Amino acid sequence: MKGMLYYPWWFFQCKVLGRRKPLQSVIFITDRCNLHCRHCNVVKEGPDARSKSFAEVRDELQYCYDAGSRFVDFEGGEPHLWRDKGADADIDALIACAREMGFHSTTVTTNAWMPITARSDLIWVSLDGLEAAHDDQRGSGSFARAMQHIDQSAHPNLNVNMVVTNRNHHDLEGVARLVKEHPHLRRMSFSFYVPYDSRDLLVPPDVRNAVIDRAIELKKDGYPLMNSLAGLDLLRDPQRFIHKRQCWISNFIMVDGTRLPACPGEAADVCEDCGFGMGAEMMLLFSLHPEMVKAGLSVRASS
Ligand SMILES: C[S@@+](CC[C@H](N)C(=O)[O-])C[C@H]1O[C@@H](n2cnc3c(N)ncnc32)[C@H](O)[C@@H]1O
Ligand code: SF4
Numbered sequence: 001m002k003g004m005l006y007y008p009w010w011f012f013q014c015k016v017l018g019r020r021k022p023l024q025s026v027i028f029i030t031d032r033c034n035l036h037c038r039h040c041n042v043v044k045e046g047p048d049a050r051s052k053s054f055a056e057v058r059d060e061l062q063y064c065y066d067a068g069s070r071f072v073d074f075e076g077g078e079p080h081l082w083r084d085k086g087a088d089a090d091i092d093a094l095i096a097c098a099r100e101m102g103f104h105s106t107t108v109t110t111n112a113w114m115p116i117t118a119r120s121d122l123i124w125v126s127l128d129g130l131e132a133a134h135d136d137q138r139g140s141g142s143f144a145r146a147m148q149h150i151d152q153s154a155h156p157n158l159n160v161n162m163v164v165t166n167r168n169h170h171d172l173e174g175v176a177r178l179v180k181e182h183p184h185l186r187r188m189s190f191s192f193y194v195p196y197d198s199r200d201l202l203v204p205p206d207v208r209n210a211v212i213d214r215a216i217e218l219k220k221d222g223y224p225l226m227n228s229l230a231g232l233d234l235l236r237d238p239q240r241f242i243h244k245r246q247c248w249i250s251n252f253i254m255v256d257g258t259r260l261p262a263c264p265g266e267a268a269d270v271c272e273d274c275g276f277g278m279g280a281e282m283m284l285l286f287s288l289h290p291e292m293v294k295a296g297l298s299v300r301a302s303s
Contacts, residue, residue, distance in 0.1 A: 003104070006070060006104070007023075010023055010068060010070075011288075013068075014286075015286065019068075020248045020261070021067060021068030021069075022064065022067055022068055022069045022248065022249060022250060022251035022261075023068065023069060023070060023071060023249050023250075024069060024070075024071040024072070024073065024249060024250040024251075025060075025061075025064035025067075025069040025071070025072045025073070025250065025251050025252070025253065026072075026073045026075050026250055026251070026252045026253070027057060027060055027061070027064070027072060027073070027074055027075065027252075027253045028042070028075045028076060028077070028252070028253065028254050028255045029051065029052050029057055029074055029075070029076060029077070029079060029082045029091075029094065029255075030049075030050070030051035030052065030076045030077035030078070030079070030081060030082045030255065031043055031044040031049050031050060031051075031076065031077045031255045032044075032049045032050075032051060032076070032077045032078065032081050033076060033077045033078045033081070033111070034078055034081060034111070034113045034114070035078070035111050035113055035138050035139050035142060036139065037111075037128075037137055037138045037139070038136070038137050038138075038165075038167075038201065039128075039137060039163055039165055039193050039201050041196035041197045042075075042076070042077060042255075043077060044255075049077075050255055050256070051077075051081075051082055051083070051084075051255075052084075052255070052257075053084050053086070053087065054084040054086075054087035054089040054093060054094070054097075055087070056257070057094055057097070058097055060253045060257075060259075061094075061097060061098050061101055061103070062101065063253075063259070064251060064253070065101050065102060065103065067251065069103070069251065070102070070103055070104040070105070071103065071104060071105045071106075071107070072098050072103050072105075072106050072107070073106075073107040073108075073109065074091060074094060074095070074106070074107070074108050074109075074118075074120070075109055076109075077255070078110065078111055078113065078114070079091050079108050079109065079110060079118065080108075080110055080114045080115075080116075080117065080118060081114075082094070091108060091117075091118045091120075092117075092118060092119050095108075095118065095119055095120050105121045105122065106120040106121050106122070107120050107121065107122040107123070107124065108120040108122075108123050108124070109123075109124040109126065109161065110123060110124070110125055110126070111125075111126050111138065111142065111146065112125045112126070112145065112146035112149040112150060113142060113145050113146070113149075114149070115149050115152060115153075116149050116150070116152075116153045116155060116158070121157060122157045122159065123153075123155050123157065123158050123159065124159055124160070124161045124189075125146060125149075125150060125158060125159070125160050125161070125185075126138075126146075126160075126161055126162075126163070127143075127146060127160045127161075127162055127175055127178070127188075128162055128163055128165075128168055128171075129143075129162070129168035129171035129174070129175060130143070130171050130174045130175065130178070131143040131144070133167065133168035133170070133171045134146070134168070134171075136167060136168070137163075137165065137167065137168055150182065150184055150185065151184065153184055154184075155184075157186060158184055158185055158186060159185065159186050159187050159188060159189070159226070160175065160178075160179050160185055160187070160188040160189075161188065161189055161190065161191070162175050162188060162189075162190040162191075163190070163191055163192070163193055163275075164190050164191070164192050164193065164203060164211055164275070165192075165193040165201035165202075165203060166193075166200075166201055166202060166203050166204065166207065167201065169203055169207055169210075169211050172190060172211055172214060172215060172218075173214060173218060175188060175190075176188060176215075176218050176223040176224070176225060177223070179223075179224055180222075180223050180224055185224075186224065187224040187225070187226045188224060188225060188226065189225070189226040189227050189277060190215070190225075190227065190277065191275050191276045191277045191278070192208060192211075192235070192275025192276075193275055194265060194270055194273060194274065194275045194276065195270055195273050196265075196268055196270060199273075202273065203275075205237075208235075208236065209236055212232050212233070212235060212236050215227065215232055216229060216232055216233075219232070227277045227281070228281060228284060228289070228291040229291060230280075230284055230289055230291055231277055231280040231281040231284055231291075232277075234280035234283070234284075235275075235277055235280050238271065238272055238273065238274040238275075238279070239272070241274075241279060241280050241283050242271045242272065242274060242279070244283050245271070245279055245282070245283055246282045246283050246285070246286040247262040247263040247265070247266060247279055247282060248261055248262040249282045249285065249286065250262070250263060250278070250282070252264055263276070263278075263279065265279075
């Protein structure tokens with residue numbers, strides 16, 4: 001079943017028949033990276049780092065598709081670094097493979113340290129603040145490189161994701177303005193730092209509330225924030241949504257091949273400190289909240 005007909009069918013299967021079929025898959029293709037961000041829990045170095053082969057990712061895509069998934073996010077590490085020389089394949093070969101298989105949409109998340117060349121339907125560029133805060137979180141010179149590559153990109157669906165920590169929260173408005181004014185950027189979303197490894201960067205509750213208040217104002221003032229108003233409100237306190245969470249809507253395949261039926265946060269036992277807007281948004285999606293359905297459809301459209 002193709003296109004828009006698929007979603008009511010998926011919803012019926014899951015909501016009415018109680019099945020747990022993922023709609024989106026997050027596949028980690030490498031844990032190699034060209035940056036070493038303060039907040040990141042993914043990256044490995046030296047002999048511990050690994051990249052999957054083309055055949056491994058193709059098998060994982062098929063597994064996800066057969067399970068019901070129709071959106072795929074290629075994650076890392078840095079996806080632009082991924083290569084399988086033996087198969088003469090780069091990230092675009094994975095994107096083409098997913099499309100041929102029948103996925104409706106492909107996404108790549110990038111630090112934009114290298115030119116943004118991936119031809120996915122949607123690109124997330126990570127910007128964790130304006131220059132000083134971004135470089136503090138991601139390393140010296142990383143903001144200038146990311147902006148240079150955004151300036152050079154002709155991708156029609158380039159979006160920004162910001163991870164808000166206790167060191168960069170003051171820059172949410174600056175990033176929202178940058179996105180609004182930059183001709184190559186469509187929208188931004190943000191999430192709060194999730195304490196997988198340490199709690200040092202965790203945003204305290206009063207600051208978290210102030211960031212959400214400001215985000216709601218910015219959205220009402222026409223800034224291109226993708227988080228829904230209802231999702232932002234829920235994100236104030238994870239206790240308000242984690243018992244109703246529907247995080248199985250995304251399944252995850254880790255770099256070591258581990259297949260998780262839901263967000264890795266569940267396995268890492270960090271749901272009480274969830275900062276992922278997606279956790280709240282997926283709950284809203286499953287209750288067919290109109291704002292969320294509209295946001296979900298518009299971010300996947302390429303123009
Ligand atoms: C792991 S990175 C991989 C893609 C690419 N290297 C990048 O930085 O965009 C994917 C996203 O996860 C975010 N991220 C990493 N560690 C996080 C954490 N502890 N809490 C919340 N988001 C995190 C990154 O900021 C980035 O937006
Ligand atoms: S660029 Fe992405 S994958 Fe690399 S260290 Fe930073 S957040 Fe992690």
